[in-house]
Amino acid sequence: MNQPASAYFLQHAEEKAVTHTLSVLVDNEPGVLARVIGLFSGRGYNIDSLTVSETEHEAHLSRITIVTTGTPMVLEQIKHQLERLIPVHRVHDLTAEGRSLERELLMVKVAGQGEQRVEALRLADAFRAQVIDATQTHFVFELTGRTSKIEQFIEIMQPLGLVEIARTGIAAVARGPEPM
């Protein structure tokens, strides 16, 4: 074992990382997002996607959807650490609780003329993307769907004059009649 001299035990077992989607219901108060993000950066957890918005105005509640990657032990930690934050009401691991519905919204700007422009419009139509802005030299498409679909659409648009991408990150909800 060629470990450098250290006051700490440096090796750690490698477990396989998995990706989970967490839904976090929080009080909509100043600093609450900073608490959540600070927790992730401070403890070295990953954020693959994060969305946040007030969802219940009367009750001052916001919903934060986080997609994160880690070993099962780390994912369990993340859930508990989030629950430990005072303004957090509930944390649900949507992935662990069953197949959740996950959607993302994409806006993509494609610039070009002639054949490429026609092709971009044709493919957008096939993906059921909306045209939300256009001139003779560009389109802005809006597309909603699962991340895999979004990524595929971006890939297809890449050679057709894609110049700018904006995407929201994932919003997710569990299937079935029960609320979170």
Add this chain to the structure above:
Amino acid sequence: MSRELTGAGIVLQALKDQGVEHIFGYPGGAVLPIYDELFQQDDVQHILVRQEGGAAHAAEGYARTTGKVGVVLVTSGPGATNAVTGITDALMDSIPMVVITGQVPTHLIGNDAFQECDTVGITRPCTKHNWLVRDVNDLARIMHEAFYVARSGRPGPVVVDIPKDVQFATGTYVGPKNIRHKTYNPQVKGDLDRIRAAVDLMAQAKRPILYTGGGVINSGPAASQLLRELVEVTDFPITSTLMGLGAYPASGKNWLGMLGMHGTYEANMAMHDCDVMVCVGARFDDRITGRIDAFAPNAKKIHIDIDPSSINKNVRVDIPIIGDVGHVLEDMVRLWRASAPQRDKKAHDDWWGKIRGWRGRNSLAYRNSDSVIMPQYAIERLYDACKGKETYISTEVGQHQMWAAQFFHFDQPNRWMTSGGLGTMGYGMPAAIGAQIAHPGKLVIDIAGDASILMNIQELSTAVQYRLPIKVFILNNQYMGMVRQWQQLLHGNRMSESYMESLPDFVKLAEAYGAVGIRAQTPQELDGKIEEMIATDHPVIFDCRVAALANCFPMIPSGKAHNEMLLGEDVADEEIENAIGEEGKTLV
């Protein structure tokens, strides 16, 4: 009861209604309205420290020895940032603390005003929770919420940041109602099925061990009493972390001593070989587990903790029980008594036989000397002199801290204050001040090192001002001993910056502050000088000149398992001495 008060008045009223008698602080521009309010009342006594870091540690010492919430009052900007180390320390060691910070007026926030800093931003990761109060009508509720959060569940520090205009403004005061917090309601009762499963597992154990920690102390004296009952009815061997010392008496027959990096051989070997481990209010810290993949490889593990995030953080456990230690132990003892399990007598005797064998190694043994005071000997003599007295011990961080944990024995909870998680040098003297404020007339000693003590030496002035007869017992080896020990063991004896070349004359230093200085240089004079120290009704700095090159054993070297301990006898003194070059020796 609601009435109109200024923001500063609300702060004081809330402190009184929360039963606060002492606060530790330092005034400044952004808290002057609160200091003015403080001046005009007698219920809350303010202790003026010499630096805000001292206030935070003093509040920790106060909280640790009383179980009450420690309260700190500091100004904005540097006042708040100076307190950050103590706040982080309290977070790591789960000490309940409310820190009130002044802030620049709300209209100046964000403008880089004089003595402005983003206090809630800076303290967000080192508090349980914090608040910036923008409306005076929220202040009373937030103050009461702050105390609730600080002391509930796993205790910890909170910060209430109050802009100066909010302190001046008039608003409605509401008393502390017994409201359920809308989101924070920690579970205190453990799941009975889990506790039953734990009791069954414990009853079948052939080689059980209780591994206890600071959570037992935090749960209150009743939890320590229940722990003693559990040991009584099960006859399990028991060890503890640094933070848990005193929960089970060191004089108890089942006591194995502290475990971990500088724990005893018997404690660590029993941890390694056990088949059932009951972790009570401890958190499997890396100083405890050593090499994690070789930690208690054959043990089923039960973990009692009030903080769900402590469960399965470092070590996977078989039966997690979330709840307050006191509540869970009460159920556990009751269920054990009710089931009166038939234990495997032979396995039990064999296990204790094995433990006796490990004890026989006498892992804390050291070679004493007639000419120089060995640091271990100094602690032993100090302990002996304190026997029969109600004594509170704090420490700084380093070799002296480990020797204090090994050689000063605690039979009661809340008598031991040490910076375990954060390892803050400079903790001990202010913590001793906090303890002495809480326990007037009792013997309070800070066991210190010559390097650590200089990190908060200014607080000696506080002790003198308030006539606090704290004793600062410095094991003076003229090194940063623990740093040097690691350098000797791990860095090819290259003692990079770990030698204290220009130490003050501690006796003169004490006198300069108006305290008493005592020096002991030989083993022969040690007892007399210690007696003199204890008899002195003033703050004392005791400069105990100890063997410069003694090292702290036993020890689990880095990357090793519990059964790979390094014992003192394995490392010859000559080796250590040779490690110091001739040139270095002449300096010593």
